[in-house]
Amino acid sequence: MTSKSSHFPLGHTPQSLPSRLNSQVTAEACRSCILEDLKGALQLLDIPEEKRREITSTAEHFLTTEFNLHQPPSHFITAVHRELKRATGLAVPFAELRRACNEVGLLLAEKLRRQLASMPQKEGFRLAVEWAIAANHLDFRTVGTGYGFAPDEIKEMLKAKLAKGFAVDEFDALWEIMRSVREVLYIPDNVGELAFDNIVLDYFRDFGCHTIVPYRGGPITSDATLEDFEFLNTRAHSGEVICAGPDTLGISLDEASDELQAALQRAELIITKGQANFYAMYAALRKLPGRIVCLFTCKCDVVANLFGLSGKINIIKVLK
Numbered sequence: 001m002t003s004k005s006s007h008f009p010l011g012h013t014p015q016s017l018p019s020r021l022n023s024q025v026t027a028e029a030c031r032s033c034i035l036e037d038l039k040g041a042l043q044l045l046d047i048p049e050e051k052r053r054e055i056t057s058t059a060e061h062f063l064t065t066e067f068n069l070h071q072p073p074s075h076f077i078t079a080v081h082r083e084l085k086r087a088t089g090l091a092v093p094f095a096e097l098r099r100a101c102n103e104v105g106l107l108l109a110e111k112l113r114r115q116l117a118s119m120p121q122k123e124g125f126r127l128a129v130e131w132a133i134a135a136n137h138l139d140f141r142t143v144g145t146g147y148g149f150a151p152d153e154i155k156e157m158l159k160a161k162l163a164k165g166f167a168v169d170e171f172d173a174l175w176e177i178m179r180s181v182r183e184v185l186y187i188p189d190n191v192g193e194l195a196f197d198n199i200v201l202d203y204f205r206d207f208g209c210h211t212i213v214p215y216r217g218g219p220i221t222s223d224a225t226l227e228d229f230e231f232l233n234t235r236a237h238s239g240e241v242i243c244a245g246p247d248t249l250g251i252s253l254d255e256a257s258d259e260l261q262a263a264l265q266r267a268e269l270i271i272t273k274g275q276a277n278f279y280a281m282y283a284a285l286r287k288l289p290g291r292i293v294c295l296f297t298c299k300c301d302v303v304a305n306l307f308g309l310s311g312k313i314n315i316i317k318v319l320k
Helices: 022-044 051-066 075-089 095-116 121-137 151-163 172-179 195-204 226-231 258-266 275-283 300-309
Strands: 183-187 210-215 241-243 269-273 291-297 314-318
Touching: 022 051, 022 075, 022 300, 051 075, 075 275, 075 300, 095 121, 095 151, 095 195, 095 226, 121 172, 121 195, 121 269, 121 291, 172 183, 172 241, 172 291, 172 314, 183 241, 183 258, 183 300, 195 210, 210 226, 210 258, 210 275, 241 314, 275 291
Parallel strands: 183 210, 183 269, 210 241, 269 291
Antiparallel strands: 291 314
């Protein structure tokens, strides 16, 4: 498995995401992506076509008039999905799909645990981190309508993602950091993949680290809530669980709970999962005292270009 490390462009204050990109092109790409995400989500809901068109039209107007590059794209994805919940009256959209992702995540994570049991610690930790990143693809919005959630098929799909390797690979730096810190804020992403995060959290415990793990205060798209933490028994693998804030896609520093704000300032190391949480860390880089590591699969060239790369690449990156 080949990989390479790429230097992150930190020679500027990261107040907005596209520091090295044409802002007009970037804005249009982000708006289009957000709208396509919403349309894909709407196809998963059993609602009248007229209601889908109404929600889409409202989102188009909102993005045309309000979208800007001074806030992360996740801010605007959160807004359109909150409108979806308001317009449909669904308190928990995609409830059955969320549960299905959790169930298959549990099955696959247990198979990984058995494999890791006989591996040396560093090698096992590396594999656990890799699978936790690959499991970001265990997302009903990625696999699509009608997907059967057959564990063996999904396992092969995730293995194919891992076979791509890591275009940005700073695992060794993460390993060294883990040996010197005692408090870690671990910010997870989606349902399903949380079962793999539990395995990574167990390694942190073995390192002697106290882990703080925030959940989203309400369901939105596929982000993990307290209900998902309970279904997957994440509390048993964590030193402490806290509420991150309301129903945001990824964490929002603007809407973060007091508990999360305190943890962000206190943690010696912050580890985030997913691209939305990368946005948050990138924007707040200068404000947070601890070390920061982002684990994610890049979903677009807007972000990949920040690393001097392109495409949907796997990333293990120490931001600071």
